[in-house]
Amino acid sequence: MNFTEKITDFSLSKYRSITLAMVVITIIVALLAALPSIFPDRFPYLNPLRVDTDPQNMLPADEPVRVLNESMKRDLQLYDMVVVGVVNEKHPDGVFNTETLKNIYELTRFAETLRWTEKGEERGVVEADIIAPSTVDNIEQGGLGVVKFEWLMPSPPETRDEAITIREKAQKIPFLNGTLVSENGKAIAIYLPLTHKELSYRVSSAIQKKVAEFKGDDEYHITGLPVAEDTFGVEMFVQMAVSAPAAMIVIFILMLIFFKKITLIISPMIVAVVSVILTMGALIISGFPIHIMSSMIPIFIMPISVLDCIHILSEFFERFQHTKSKRKTMIRVMQELFTPMLYTSLTSAAGFASLALTPIPPVQIFGIYVALGIMLAWILTIIFIPGYVMFLKPATLEKFGAVHSNNTEEASTLIGRFLFRVSRITYRRAKAIITLSLLLIIFSIYGISLININDNPVKWFKSSHPIWVADKVLNKHFGGTYMAYLALTAEDEKYDADKFLEGFKARASEKIKELESAEAATVFTQVVNRAGESAGDSDSPMMIYEKVAGFIDEKLNSAGDEEAYTWEDAALFIEEEKQRGEIFKDPDVLNYISGLQESLLTTNVVGKSNSLSDIVKTVHRELFEANEEYYRIPDSINAGV
Numbered sequence: 125m126n127f128t129e130k131i132t133d134f135s136l137s138k139y140r141s142i143t144l145a146m147v148v149i150t151i152i153v154a155l156l157a158a159l160p161s162i163f164p165d166r167f168p169y170l171n172p173l174r175v176d177t178d179p180q181n182m183l184p185a186d187e188p189v190r191v192l193n194e195s196m197k198r199d200l201q202l203y204d205m206v207v208v209g210v211v212n213e214k215h216p217d218g219v220f221n222t223e224t225l226k227n228i229y230e231l232t233r234f235a236e237t238l239r240w241t242e243k244g245e246e247r248g249v250v251e252a253d254i255i256a257p258s259t260v261d262n263i264e265q266g267g268l269g270v271v272k273f274e275w276l277m278p279s280p281p282e283t284r285d286e287a288i289t290i291r292e293k294a295q296k297i298p299f300l301n302g303t304l305v306s307e308n309g310k311a312i313a314i315y316l317p318l319t320h321k322e323l324s325y326r327v328s329s330a331i332q333k334k335v336a337e338f339k340g341d342d343e344y345h346i347t348g349l350p351v352a353e354d355t356f357g358v359e360m361f362v363q364m365a366v367s368a369p370a371a372m373i374v375i376f377i378l379m380l381i382f383f384k385k386i387t388l389i390i391s392p393m394i395v396a397v398v399s400v401i402l403t404m405g406a407l408i409i410s411g412f413p414i415h416i417m418s419s420m421i422p423i424f425i426m427p428i429s430v431l432d433c434i435h436i437l438s439e440f441f442e443r444f445q446h447t448k449s450k451r452k453t454m455i456r457v458m459q460e461l462f463t464p465m466l467y468t469s470l471t472s473a474a475g476f477a478s479l480a481l482t483p484i485p486p487v488q489i490f491g492i493y494v495a496l497g498i499m500l501a502w503i504l505t506i507i508f509i510p511g512y513v514m515f516l517k518p519a520t521l522e523k524f525g526a527v528h529s530n531n532t533e534e535a536s537t538l539i540g541r542f543l544f545r546v547s548r549i550t551y552r553r554a555k556a557i558i559t560l561s562l563l564l565i566i567f568s569i570y571g572i573s574l575i576n577i578n579d580n581p582v583k584w585f586k587s588s589h590p591i592w593v594a595d596k597v598l599n600k601h602f603g604g605t606y607m608a609y610l611a612l613t614a615e616d617e618k619y620d621a622d623k624f625l626e627g628f629k630a631r632a633s634e635k636i637k638e639l640e641s642a643e644a645a646t647v648f649t650q651v652v653n654r655a656g657e658s659a660g661d662s663d664s665p666m667m668i669y670e671k672v673a674g675f676i677d678e679k680l681n682s683a684g685d686e687e688a689y690t691w692e693d694a695a696l697f698i699e700e701e702k703q704r705g706e707i708f709k710d711p712d713v714l715n716y717i718s719g720l721q722e723s724l725l726t727t728n729v730v731g732k733s734n735s736l737s738d739i740v741k742t743v744h745r746e747l748f749e750a751n752e753e754y755y756r757i758p759d760s761i762n763a764g765v
């Protein structure tokens with residue numbers, strides 16, 4: 125007795141034990157996967173169900189681009205944003221009417237409360253970094269040489285004039301115009317930074333409930349990259365929950381049409397469901413999160429798992445009327461199909477398992493567990509399906525099976541007749557079929573070269589979806605709804621004490637000439653000497669400056685009136701020296717950034733950019749009585765940078 129015969133005999137003889145074992149194992153796996161999520165406190169040692177819809181996690185944690193992104197977000201305190209757009213195209217003043225601004229003020233205050241404490245960590249909207257009319261500064265002239273900072277909208281306006289004044293102030297600040305308020309005054313955008321991007325769906329849902337309370341002609345649109353990604357993830361899981369059962373229903377109906385025995389075709393359904401439960405259960409128990417990719421595992425396993433079952437049932441259908449014996453028929457069927465089913469299952473599993481070679485963790489998990497599911501389905505098929513047939517009563521199979529006629533040229537079924545005609549065409553038109561196939565391959569290769577990768581998550585939705593609509597409306601009024609950060613860094617020059625002192629002495633000499641006094645020469649000589657003494661045990665210019673500044677403070681405390689003025693000049697000189705290392709206060713660098721911004725706008729990809737240069741130019745303008753001629757980078761650091 126060979127291996128195939130032993131397996132078949134075992135399946136037919138121990139079918140009750142096999143079925144019981146399958147049910148028990150399935151229940152145990154399902155409980156191990158579900159209980160930690162239902163009762164997390166009682167089963168802390170088991171892995172609960174975790175859902176991960178963040179596309180960033182498609183990359184390994186040590187991927188350089190991901191490490192850099194996390195580093196920049198941490199260093200610069202950047203957060204993923206939910207954008208709430210308020211649009212009013214019916215009111216003559218757009219959104220700058222008292223009722224709309226009152227609602228925006230109330231909505232902002234509500235958004236500040238969207239914080240939750242989970243596992244000892246406060247999560248939600250970062251209140252301090254919200255960008256809204258009531259949370260940003262207005263920059264304006266407060267007198268010659270004075271700049272005043274105050275809230276743009278400390279409270280909702282009571283009159284139309286107050287509302288219009290808010291619009292004028294906001295549009296006067298380039299940083300806000302086109303970002304916070306639209307240039308036509310018809311829209312305002314509120315930017316809500318999140319501590320964790322996976323909270324975006326929760327935050328957007330809360331915002332939607334809040335805006336439903338407002339009355340009037342205002343339109344509220346919620347978008348932003350994390351919202352699009354998280355919403356897609358949530359709706360993807362909902363779709364999978366619908367698609368998987370729908371696929372099973374379609375398969376069930378097709379098998380019912382072919383075999384016309386519900387009791388018989390239930391067995392492939394059982395194999396499919398058990399395969400999915402065991403596979404997904406193993407994934408959860410192993411501690412892997414359910415990613416967008418892994419949510420599709422059931423869709424792949426269900427149709428694949430019934431294939432071998434259908435092969436067995438089809439062959440059983442063809443042979444049963446010859447023997448009228450369940451056991452004999454099943455033994456012959458398994459002898460004929462065991463090896464082909466094994467090879468097809470192995471090749472399918474190998475194909476999916478090869479995804480483990482990709483550098484994308486969720487794809488690796490997807491491939492490995494689909495391969496696992498395929499092999500589980502094969503094992504269940506060869507040991508459960510034969511046993512299931514043994515459960516069926518003889519009366520159930522009395523009229524089951526194909527009755528063949530003596531006509532060998534044409535089959536008795538509709539499918540058989542169709543295949544018979546197709547075989548004739550294939551035989552007679554072999555060259556034409558091969559030629560057509562080659563042409564299709566060439567055409568397909570050309571089509572592959574035209575593939576355009578679009579990673580914009582908004583395009584994952586239908587054009588009627590609220591996120592698509594929000595993106596379209598807000599991009600019409602603003603420079604864009606998705607943030608891209610360009611980080612500029614200065615190279616750290618290697619500290620050279622001799623080179624530093626040489627430059628320091630030269631600049632001190634220039635300062636002495638500028639002050640034109642004997643007292644200055646004496647004081648600055650002491651400063652240079654002190655810098656030289658400090659250079660030996662200092663690791664950077666900043667350490668030298670701090671030591672020299674301390675030395676100057678001591679001298680100031682004991683200096684006379686005339687000498688004190690010179691020591692104050694020395695203190696100011698050291699402050700200027702400190703700023704020499706602050707490269708992003710350098711007018712040349714700020715002008716470079718401004719030029720870079722202008723260049724980005726010519727790409728037709730960037731709709732609006734903001735930088736430190738915009739703020740410096742705005743402050744410089746307000747220092748000169750809001751004269752537009754002074755909206756530029758000052759000529760020196762001391763002139764307003």
